[in-house]
Amino acid sequence: MTAPEGAAGACPIPSLSYRTVLLGHGSGGRLMHELIEKVFRPLLLPPETRVLNDAAVLDINGLRLAFTTDAFVVDPLVFPGGDIGRLAVNGTINDLAVSGARPLFLSAAFILEEGLPIDTLWQVVESMRRAAEEAGVSIVTGDTKVVDRGKADKLFITTTGIGVVEYEGPLSASEARPGDLVLLNGPIAAHGMAVMLAREQVEFERPICSDTAPLHTLVATMLQTSPRIRCIRDVTRGGLASALNEIATSSQVGIHIDEEAIPIQEEVKGACEILGLDPLHVANEGKLVAVVAREDAPKVLGAMRAHPLGREAAIIGEVVEDHRRLVLLRTRVGGFRVVSMLAGEQLPRIC
Amino acid sequence: MTAPEGAAGACPIPSLSYRTVLLGHGSGGRLMHELIEKVFRPLLLPPETRVLNDAAVLDINGLRLAFTTDAFVVDPLVFPGGDIGRLAVNGTINDLAVSGARPLFLSAAFILEEGLPIDTLWQVVESMRRAAEEAGVSIVTGDTKVVDRGKADKLFITTTGIGVVEYEGPLSASEARPGDLVLLNGPIAAHGMAVMLAREQVEFERPICSDTAPLHTLVATMLQTSPRIRCIRDVTRGGLASALNEIATSSQVGIHIDEEAIPIQEEVKGACEILGLDPLHVANEGKLVAVVAREDAPKVLGAMRAHPLGREAAIIGEVVEDHRRLVLLRTRVGGFRVVSMLAGEQLPRIC
Numbered sequence: 288m289t290a291p292e293g294a295a296g297a298c299p300i301p302s303l304s305y306r307t308v309l310l311g312h313g314s315g316g317r318l319m320h321e322l323i324e325k326v327f328r329p330l331l332l333p334p335e336t337r338v339l340n341d342a343a344v345l346d347i348n349g350l351r352l353a354f355t356t357d358a359f360v361v362d363p364l365v366f367p368g369g370d371i372g373r374l375a376v377n378g379t380i381n382d383l384a385v386s387g388a389r390p391l392f393l394s395a396a397f398i399l400e401e402g403l404p405i406d407t408l409w410q411v412v413e414s415m416r417r418a419a420e421e422a423g424v425s426i427v428t429g430d431t432k433v434v435d436r437g438k439a440d441k442l443f444i445t446t447t448g449i450g451v452v453e454y455e456g457p458l459s460a461s462e463a464r465p466g467d468l469v470l471l472n473g474p475i476a477a478h479g480m481a482v483m484l485a486r487e488q489v490e491f492e493r494p495i496c497s498d499t500a501p502l503h504t505l506v507a508t509m510l511q512t513s514p515r516i517r518c519i520r521d522v523t524r525g526g527l528a529s530a531l532n533e534i535a536t537s538s539q540v541g542i543h544i545d546e547e548a549i550p551i552q553e554e555v556k557g558a559c560e561i562l563g564l565d566p567l568h569v570a571n572e573g574k575l576v577a578v579v580a581r582e583d584a585p586k587v588l589g590a591m592r593a594h595p596l597g598r599e600a601a602i603i604g605e606v607v608e609d610h611r612r613l614v615l616l617r618t619r620v621g622g623f624r625v626v627s628m629l630a631g632e633q634l635p636r637i638c
Numbered sequence: 639m640t641a642p643e644g645a646a647g648a649c650p651i652p653s654l655s656y657r658t659v660l661l662g663h664g665s666g667g668r669l670m671h672e673l674i675e676k677v678f679r680p681l682l683l684p685p686e687t688r689v690l691n692d693a694a695v696l697d698i699n700g701l702r703l704a705f706t707t708d709a710f711v712v713d714p715l716v717f718p719g720g721d722i723g724r725l726a727v728n729g730t731i732n733d734l735a736v737s738g739a740r741p742l743f744l745s746a747a748f749i750l751e752e753g754l755p756i757d758t759l760w761q762v763v764e765s766m767r768r769a770a771e772e773a774g775v776s777i778v779t780g781d782t783k784v785v786d787r788g789k790a791d792k793l794f795i796t797t798t799g800i801g802v803v804e805y806e807g808p809l810s811a812s813e814a815r816p817g818d819l820v821l822l823n824g825p826i827a828a829h830g831m832a833v834m835l836a837r838e839q840v841e842f843e844r845p846i847c848s849d850t851a852p853l854h855t856l857v858a859t860m861l862q863t864s865p866r867i868r869c870i871r872d873v874t875r876g877g878l879a880s881a882l883n884e885i886a887t888s889s890q891v892g893i894h895i896d897e898e899a900i901p902i903q904e905e906v907k908g909a910c911e912i913l914g915l916d917p918l919h920v921a922n923e924g925k926l927v928a929v930v931a932r933e934d935a936p937k938v939l940g941a942m943r944a945h946p947l948g949r950e951a952a953i954i955g956e957v958v959e960d961h962r963r964l965v966l967l968r969t970r971v972g973g974f975r976v977v978s979m980l981a982g983e984q985l986p987r988i989c
Contacts, residue, residue: 298767300760308754313784322782326760330767331746331777343778345743347802350701356745356798358783360790392696394707395682396796398749403659409651409677416649416681426682427694430796431673432709433664434987438791439711445747445781447707447798451698636785 301325309632315524315570316629342386344452351452353388355379358445362636364411366485368477368496371444372414374572374638377501379448380422381521384503385575387458387510388450393419396430398443411442422501424448454510462517463538467606468584470577472505472591473498473599474550475527479569479637480558493554500573505596512590515580522574524638525629528567530576531614532628542614544604544626567616568629570637578606652676660983666875666921667980693737695803702803704739706730709796713987715762717836719828719847722795723765725923725989728852730799731773732872735854736926738809738861739801744770747781749794762793773852775799805861813868814889818957819935821928823856823942824849824950825901826878830920830988831909844905851924856947863941866931873925875989876980879918881927882965883979893965895955895977918967919980921988929957 303325311318342355359375376393383390395415399408419426481497484490506519517538520530527549535542551566559566573596579587584602591597614626654676662669693706710726727744734741746766750759770777832848835841857870868889871881878900886893902917910917924947930938935953942948965977 298764300757303756306756308750308752308756308759308784310752310784310786312750313782319782326756326763327780327782330760330763331770331780333776333778341779343743343745345778345800347703347742347800348701350699352698352800354743354745354800355779356747356796357781358747358749358796360749360783360785362789391698392694392705394694394705394798396707396709396798398709398711398794398796399659399663401659401661405654405657405659405677406651408659409681412677412681413649419682425684427684427696428692428706429678429682430708431664431670431678432711432987432989433659433661433983434711434791435661437788438713439794440785440789443749443790443794445707445709445749445796445798447745447747447796449696449698449703449705449800632784636783636789638783 298330310635311632313635314629314632315529318631342382342388344386353383353386353450353452355382356445356447357382358443359638360443360636361482361638362440363485364441366482366497367494368481369499370411370414371442372411373418374499375444375446376415376418376422377499377572378638379446380424380501380503383448383450384506385519385521386452387454388452390424390448390450390503392449393424393426394428394447395426396445398439399431399433400439400441401433401436403441422503456514458516458518460518460520460534460537463534463540463578463606465540465606465608466581467517467578468581468602469542469544469604470579470584470588470591471549471601471603472575472597474552475571475574476551476555476559476566476569478572479634480555482637483634484558491554491558495555495558498571498573500596502573502575502596505591505594508590508594509577509587513579513583513587515583516587517578519575519577522571522576524570526568526570527576528614528626529628534578535614536612539611541607541610542604543607543617544614545617546619548601548603550599550601564633567626568633572638649681661986662983664986665980665983666880669982693733693739695737704734704737704801704803706733707796707798708733709794710989711794711987712833712989713791714836715758715792717833717848718845719832720850721762721765722793723762724769725850726795726797727766727769727773728850728923729989730797731775731852731854734799734801735857736870736872737803738805739803741775741799741801741854743800744775744777745779745798746777747796749790750782750784751790751792752784752787754792807865809869811869811871811885811888814885814891814929814957816891816957816959817932818868818929819932819953820893820895820955821930821935821939821942822900822952822954823926823948825903826922826925827902827906827910827917827920829923830985831906833988834985835909842905842909846905846909849922849924851947853924853926853947856945859941859945860928860938864930864934864938866934867938868929870926870928873922873927875921877919877921878927879965879977880979885929886965887963890962892958892961893955894958894968895965896968897970899952899954901950901952915984918977919984923989
């Protein structure tokens with residue numbers, strides 16, 4: 288491609304160790320963060336924006352709004368427990384929720400491949416309708432583009448959401464302090480394994496279902512319970528490992544987690560072992576991790592367990608002074624290992 | 639694909655004369671409207687939403703916000719006068735502007751094809767930065783997904799925008815009344831021809847440049863000049879013909895336009911003739927059409943001509959009582975012909 292007009296003399300292209308986009312740039316892990324930090328942040332994002340997949344919090348005439356966008360390219364379109372439409376609605380709701388916002392309105396932009404069966408489109412849109420209805424949000428505007436056969440894979444959806452920020456606290460990945468406890472709302476790695484097994488058409492005795500769910504009522508319950516929740520993150524691409532690493536880095540703290548304490552379904556654990564995947568790196572779509580002041584952790588845990596999406600909530604670790612910017616896992620056998628952010632790409636097109 | 643859970647017993651699939659998505663479903667014309675009316679509206683959009691590519695106007699705690707989204711899939715990524723990045727920023731600004739809103743914040747979601755050169759990505763993002771800066775809006779949040787090689791075409795961008803609605807009037811495609819005049823801000827069909835010639839690598843003596851431009855300051859000037867502007871539409875996919883047909887249908891009026899009065903550059907007209915395209919159906923990205931009460935039309939025209947993006951503005955026709963829901967063109971030779979909404983697809987992936 289030739290340079291757009293006026294590009295000469297503009298911001299210099301950063302030096303990177305690769306010259307093309309890699310699958311890993313969409314992983315939610317290290318490569319994606321590098322792309323955000325070196326390409327998107329210097330050009331697009333105001334300096335106060337933390338990471339690109341967070342909701343931005345805007346002040347418009349005194350009203351505090353959260354604003355977030357996500358593209359969905361999951362393959363296959365339908366998998367046990369969900370489909371791309373439900374994922375697109377819930378994913379955007381969750382990005383708003385973990386910013387302390389009450390989700391209100393969504394937009395949906397569709398990129399369709401020529402030849403996509405209308406039935407498939409209908410089923411996906413129907414699924415979005417139901418997901419929005421269940422979560423109490425409205426899809427109020429949209430767009431449709433069609434590309435020629437072979438130039439997209441069936442159907443991509445970008446949802447963007449607006450919510451009102453009602454929580455007063457800071458609620459940020461940079462607020463974790465030594466002594467805080469780390470809470471998780473339930474068993475990990477189900478979404479990634481459900482999509483992967485559906486894609487590879489592998490069948491296990493007991494099917495693994497995606498955990499896709501709208502987390503906004505769970506978050507609201509937690510925030511009502513304690514004013515000392517430091518941060519909440521939805522645990523999606525890049526898995527629990529990436530979410531915890533982001534918090535450790537942003538807050539300049541160490542995080543210890545305990546393998547024994549992290550809930551995981553037996554069949555998910557088994558599938559990860561067979562496929563050689565670390566469940567800490569596998570994507571979720573209905574999980575959140577919260578860092579909470581130690582004294583309030585028991586009551587926040589109680590509130591989570593009383594909510595249908597937090598029945599298996601657990602305290603999985605703590606924030607420490609040592610090992611700043613590192614996440615350490617105490618294994619079942621009692622040793623410690625460093626849990627890194629996902630480096631390359633494990634499961635492309637997981638959401 | 640198998641049906642998503644619970645799809646059985648849900649809304650029945652509409653009867654349509656095609657079973658798959660056609661390129662024409664992205665045209666901005668009749669097929670796209672049918673898809674919106676039969677698939678998206680019954681499932682997703684609240685009944686009061688007019689058409690899917692309009693901005694929704696939301697009331698949040700007394701604040702009136704416009705909210706709009708657009709996917710951009712233009713091929714090639716760069717063309718004379720612009721590129722996909724500039725198009726994505728300006729297109730969303732314009733959707734907000736014609737809703738009477740002051741554009742404030744944008745989000746940007748990228749779908750990248752594995753193997754896309756980082757240089758290309760940088761140039762596109764750089765171009766977005768400059769377009770946003772020039773227009774005075776901030777890109778505050780985003781997302782990146784990567785799909786495997788061959789599953790997308792280089793780079794797609796979805797931009798979503800928020801603006802504050804400051805105009806008090808109704809400003810709607812259903813507000814046109816017989817006697818009103820139709821105003822256009824400048825020569826048509828340049829964007830579509832620029833992209834098409836770039837794609838086909840046809841070179842003309844004088845290059846045709848896209849008209850991509852942010853129209854919000856022009857719209858603000860117009861709205862300050864007269865409280866009797868009935869509606870403003872940006873004239874994009876589907877061309878002037880589709881925009882006027884939408885107004886005629888929504889307002890249940892006839893529209894007469896005068897071929898002689900419609901500005902078009904000689905080289906654009908020549909290119910359309912050679913390629914057998916009707917310039918009334920060719921896309922624009924910096925054009926708007928306004929329906930204005932007859933008594934205020936001269937002063938609105940004056941205000942438009944005093945703005946850099948309206949120097950060649952013209953009164954191109956009038957709203958009439960007869961021929962309800964039809965747009966009639968008085969040709970140069972004095973006859974009349976019906977101007978239909980674009981039926982199929984003339985130029986896929988024009989924006």
